[in-house]
């Protein structure tokens with residue numbers, strides 16, 4: 001495995017983080033799905049409603065892909081476009097509760113979609129930019145803008161692909177100390193990966209209460225560069241002595257106390 005690979009791409013780290021209870025978003029590639037009719041049985045069998053959205057369990061690759069639902073038959077002339085649903089809203093619940101065996105809805109994750117036009121001999125008509133269902137919008141609690149169309153939603157789905165990676169590379173959120181917001185878990189995972197062994201002096205810490213003495217250092221000094229190749233698992237003594245800036249940092253405050261504590265417990 002290339003050493004420059006971002007740390008969160010490491011399979012071992014991923015499973016480690018998962019075992020520690022962190023949710024790692026899987027980067028599922030966006031795949032345009034064939035538009036299909038949906039009846040209640042389909043909903044029971046392979047459609048999942050969560051507070052994040054509506055998902056199709058794709059039998060082909062067993063992935064859950066986010067979709068939207070819309071009315072299969074519509075009076076396009078009289079009522080305009082049907083709205084699209086992204087949550088198990090009142091309307092969708094009514095459909096499920098109706099017990100009907102008809103395929104009243106269609107599922108899709110693309111734009112345009114097609115609708116059977118009840119005002120025109122049930123002809124299949126291609127339509128774009130369906131409006132968002134108002135109930136669904138309320139349920140999504142401001143996650144989307146009220147005038148988001150189905151085309152916008154599809155764009156969001158496409159961009160959500162590799163969202164985890166993008167969050168790391170692009171919209172890096174930084175805390176007040178200049179570390180990325182997910183630094184705590186990256187740092188912890190990195191130290192776990194190195195089994196609390198200092199990469200400089202080789203000291204290995206087994207006592208879980210002493211694991212705080214093992215720290216993750218950014219080699220190039222850039223606190224948002226969390227690539228594996230830029231990280232180093234160091235005991236606090238090696239860390240404190242790595243350069244003048246660190247020496248100054250560890251000469252005062254809590255750092256100094258922790259360092260002294262360490263030097264007493266683990267003399268050189």
Ligand SMILES: [Zn+2]
Nearest residue numbers: 085089133136
């Ligand atoms: Zn809805």
Ligand SMILES: [Zn+2]
Nearest residue numbers: 198201235238
């Ligand atoms: Zn060390």
Ligand SMILES: [Zn+2]
Nearest residue numbers: 216217218239
């Ligand atoms: Zn450091």
